[in-house]
Amino acid sequence: MRMMSSIFKWGRLFTLGANMNLRWDDLKLFLAVHEQGSLSGAARVLKLGQPTLSRRIAGLEEAVGEALFDRQSQGARLTAAGLKLLPAAQSMAEWANEADLSIKKQTHLPEGKVRIAAAPGVAYEVVAPLAAKIRRQHPQIQIEVLSGVEMLNLGRGEADLALRTQKPTDADLVCVDEISSAMRVYATKAYAARLPSRPSCADLDWICWAAPYGDQQVNQELRALIPDFKPAFTSDDYIVQMAACKAGVGAMILPQVLHHYAGLREWEKLQELDIDLGPTAVGSLFLVCHKRHRHLPKVQLVIDFVSREFAGLRH
Helix, strand or coil, rough: CHHHHHHHHHHHHHHCCCCCCCCCCHHHHHHHHHHHCCCCHHHHHHHHCHHHHHCCCHHHHHHHHHEEEEEEEEEECCCCHHHHHHHHHHHHHHHHHHHEEEECCCCCCCCEEEEEEECCHHHHHHHHHHHHHHHHHCCCCCEEEECCCCCCCCCCCCCCEECCCCCCCCCEEEEEEEEEEEEEEEEEHHHEEEEEECCCCCCCEEEEEECCCCCHHHHHHHHHHHCCCCCEEEECHHHHHHHHCCCCCCEEEEEEHHCCEEEEECHHHHHCCCCCCCCCEEEEEEEECCHHHHHHHHHHHHHHHHHHHHHHHHC
């Protein structure tokens, strides 16, 4: 009934002529151009020649009777008619995905590449070890990790899943799981032995982010805690920061929950320092995906693995 209601809604939205017949194959191209933001980007994703894609989009626009995209040098943006078409096209994509899933056998093994976007620390400490577990049980799944501080656009297909430190506000994005942790201070035992018996934040040699990431939350917290804050060591690479911490250069602020993560052998050389960072020193990690990808078998498989890891970390 829900599908039939939406189909009738489609009819009400697009009464542009009795002979108009919009094909799902053309609407898939329309969605790809919208999600990628350009004809060239959509052509790459669809593995079509750009002239072919342009011709198909032009045919769709002719069927609708209006231009769907405003073609600009920076890409392609939806016109008023395109915005009108978008919700129904997205609904059809969801129906097509549901229909595809319903006809697959329960014994079908998910396969293919799953791209996971994550901050460098999360990619290094969580996603990489998790990939080993996934591959042991599901060698037909390929994991691609997109590690960076910048946030990738899931709506445009830049990644299938994202592990983010901020909860999404976009209505098209779904937060499927989350975990929170106190942020604590870590250093090597040798470095800790050189500190005063009750060290303060100002007594430590801090390791944190360098430009262009100098405004990361860790840096902001330290600047708020320490007057005239000057870090001892900075890098734009998390692995370099961790190497400096393990070498005894100074201390880092890290999520406490990861200290108990069984696979993180690198943490064995570090110990938690008795430093009070205040009640607001809590970090969160959100597992996010686009609603159109939520039930893709290969994506759901990885979601299940991440959720099990989160459950283990909570305990």
